[in-house]
């Protein structure tokens with residue numbers, strides 16, 4: 125297979141989703157991949173002439189604008205001439221109607237958010253294909269203020285609700301469909317089947333997208349990219365994303381992949397030993413552990429500000445990596461030309477989305493731009509084998525690569541580690557306290573069988589001391605904060621509803637076993653307004 129052939133949209137039938145800025149656009153892509161149809165998302169500003177591949181069909185997503193307002197985004201008309209089936213969802217439907225006549229879409233008198241009952245009408249022939257196999261009346265989920273006030277010329281009405289006369293339309297002779305409701309959300313129970321009807325039944329996309337197919341192709345792509353002698357460097361944390369990416373690189377090029385785990389002095393209890401054991405021994409990854417804990421802890425002395433702490437840690441990570449790149453070059457036969465990064469599709473979507481990147485609340489991810497500096501300083505090129513995948517797809521990929529369920533299901537752990545879980549200035553003693561408390565808390569969560577039910581859990585240290593009495597003696601000691609959250613995507617979260625009894629037992633053990641701690645508190649804050657980490 126050539127390099128071109130292994131790129132997913134060149135080798136799988138692909139449904140293109142054009143994003144008009146909806147909150148749910150990525151879900152359309154997810155739903156299609158779940159039924160083994162490959163799908164990619166691009167912003168609604170995409171020009172057909174600049175697209176290097178031909179989609180099997182096109183879905184126009186919802187969006188926050190009104191099609192008739194000035195500055196509202198409009199799809200490149202060339203997509204309508206391409207001759208492939210088109211499905212417009214909400215704003216997408218309104219866009220289809222509006223381009224045929226500007227009077228077709230108006231502000232509705234009643235906004236419609238939530239459930240609606242849709243009645244389908246059948247006409248015979250291709251217009252029935254969207255609702256094929258579905259009941260004539262179905263529950264759908266709506267979220268709109270505008271509506272179609274006329275049936276666009278050349279279309280049939282194939283579905284209506286009480287509030288939307290033209291809730292679903294189909295062109296009489298061409299494969300162009302529009303629906304006012306959202307099939308991609310779970311609140312539309314038959315939405316998955318409807319998307320399948322479009323992608324498979326109408327577009328004729330083959331359901332061949334699967335993780336094992338992906339692995340085989342990705343390995344070939346990496347080998348082609350790196351060539352027979354190229355060396356690749358990768359920052360590996362023991363977290364899910366970097367471990368899966370590292371295993372894939374190992375399968376592709378063996379020891380020419382050099383994984384580096386940095387001990388920043390703020391790792392969890394036994395973290396580096398465990399990661400070394402699992403990655404090196406069990407997964408056969410060529411791993412070097414660099415103990416830079418003193419450098420990190422010394423540099424953090426006297427620093428109280430969360431963002432300055434993050435910036436320092438990010439910068440230090442890069443220094444360690446640059447030094448490591450030089451060492452590898454001195455030892456190995458070739459120049460290090462590539463850098464592995466575990467970027468996921470949500471990061472890609474965020475950077476290309478029509479909504480634009482979201483505001484920076486914290487300096488996150490990929491530890492302060494390691495890749496950027498290595499690319500600029502050393503001329504390294506990026507390899508991002510996971511950039512087409514969602515987190516649960518990465519987990520599935522991990523399973524197929526024989527990575528243990530325990531590792532694949534791990535809670536995320538931030539690059540700066542315990543340094544952002546010790547409030548204010550970081551010292552070794554404080555990190556030790558947070559680390560011990562965290563070990564007890566996570567251990568008890570596991571024993572209680574709650575680990576997989578929780579999105580992320582940890583113990584943090586608040587060094588503003590409180591008074592306590594222990595063994596009849598007055599103590600003046602630190603406070604441990606416990607945090608555990610439920611979340612789907614880590615963008616929003618709610619505190620995990622532990623039983624009172626469980627928290628009491630955790631508190632007792634922590635106060636008894638962690639020197640320097642006399643109180644334990646549980647954080648009940650949701651995100652927003654809180655964040656998941658303390659700093």
Ligand SMILES: Nc1ncnc2c1ncn2[C@@H]1O[C@H](COP(=O)(O)OP(=O)(O)OP(=O)(O)O)[C@@H](O)[C@H]1O
Nearest residue numbers: 359360361363364365366385386466490536537539
């Ligand atoms: N201690 C570390 N040593 C080397 N690289 C690290 C370390 N911590 C973080 N990184 C790098 O920063 C990246 C971003 O970290 P992030 O926590 O988002 O991902 P992850 O650790 O791979 O997965 P997870 O989200 O499950 O923790 C990692 O993929 C890894 O490349």
Ligand SMILES: O=c1[nH]c(=O)c2[nH+]cn([C@@H]3O[C@H](COP(=O)(O)O)[C@@H](O)[C@H]3O)c2[nH]1
Nearest residue numbers: 487488489490536538539540614655656657
């Ligand atoms: O690699 C990382 N480097 C960081 O600096 C960082 N800060 C937060 N996180 C993780 O991101 C998710 C959301 O965290 P917040 O609600 O605190 O922003 C949670 O999963 C956090 O653990 C980080 N990951």
Ligand SMILES: NC(=O)CC[C@H](N)C(=O)O
Nearest residue numbers: 186187214215268269270
């Ligand atoms: N969810 C949507 O796509 C909404 C489209 C448009 N903004 C409306 O209110 O009707």
Ligand SMILES: [Mg+2]
Nearest residue numbers: 361363537538
């Ligand atoms: Mg991590």
